[in-house]
Amino acid sequence: MGHREDPNRDLTDLPAPHPAPPVHDRHWVRDVRGAIGCAGVLLALLLLLDSAAGTLTAWRAVLWAVLALLLLAVLCPSxxxxxxxxxxxxxxxxxxxxxxxxxxxxxxxxxxxxxxxxxxxxxxxxxxxxxxxxxxxxxxxxxxxxxxxxxxxxxxxxxxxxxxxxxxxxxxxxxxxxxxxxxxx
Incomplete structure (x- = not known):
């Protein structure tokens, strides 16, 4: 005996279609690493130059770190x-x-x-x-x-x-x- 579909059947028991999962920029991690690298190189160069000049202090190191963080904020992609x-x-x-x-x-x-x-x-x-x-x-x-x-x-x-x-x-x-x-x- 064949199974026949009832056209008046309640469809609420069927699973709802799941939306496809979101997709992301696959190069974002690489771009963030590049931004971190640029900020790190800037910080290292500023500390090295300041140290070589004999003018490096704790306050100047903090200033250079803040400057590097600002560069990171500017370069960091969405x-x-x-x-x-x-x-x-x-x-x-x-x-x-x-x-x-x-x-x-x-x-x-x-x-x-x-x-x-x-x-x-x-x-x-x-x-x-x-x-x-x-x-x-x-x-x-x-x-x-x-x-x-x-x-x-x-x-x-x-x-x-x-x-x-x-x-x-x-x-x-x-x-x-x-x-x-x-x-x-």
Whole structure:
């Protein structure tokens, strides 16, 4: 005797679909180590020079340590994470979060360093270096999926051109990397 599905069956006993786990910038640890290294080298050089000049005191050592910590704070990168419907950057002092499934605009800011500016329906804004998205395909995939969802639902009215240009850059770089790895470059 075959089992037939009852169309009026209560579906509350079925397990809820689990959202995919958040993805993170995979180069963040390397960048933090680089920032710590720069601050450590600065501290070592300042202490060495001050010691060689014969002017090193406890107060001056504390001053050099504070200066090295300030450099570390400036160089320390934000930790970028993304999940279904959101992207967040956590720095030493604050955290910025944007709902990517409710994006209303995406714009490319040119200048000394190129930035991608994301704004959501709640007025929150988020700037990200496109290089982070190029280096982390999982982050890019999450952002792209959510931006497409926002566009389909009518939220994203401004910025599809910036996203398609970034998508073309990421695709070109990925193809170049594949050719390079396979020896066809």
């Amino acid at each position: 930790r970028i994470s993304a999940g279904e419907g959101w992207i967040v950057a956590r720095s030493l002092l604050r955290s910025r979060r944007v709902r990517t499934d409710l994006l209303v605009s995406v714009s490319c800011l040119d200048g000394v360093s190129q930035r991608l500016l994301l704004r959501d329906a709640f007025g929150d804004r988020f700037e990200i270096d496109p290089r982070v998205l190029m280096d982390n395909p999982e982050l890019w995939r999450r952002l792209d999926e959510d931006a497409r969802r926002a566009e389909a639902s009518g939220f994203l009215l401004c910025g599809t051109t910036a996203l398609s240009r970034l998508s073309a850059r990421i695709d070109a770089e990925t193809a170049h990397t594949v050719f390079k790895v396979s020896g066809l470059d």
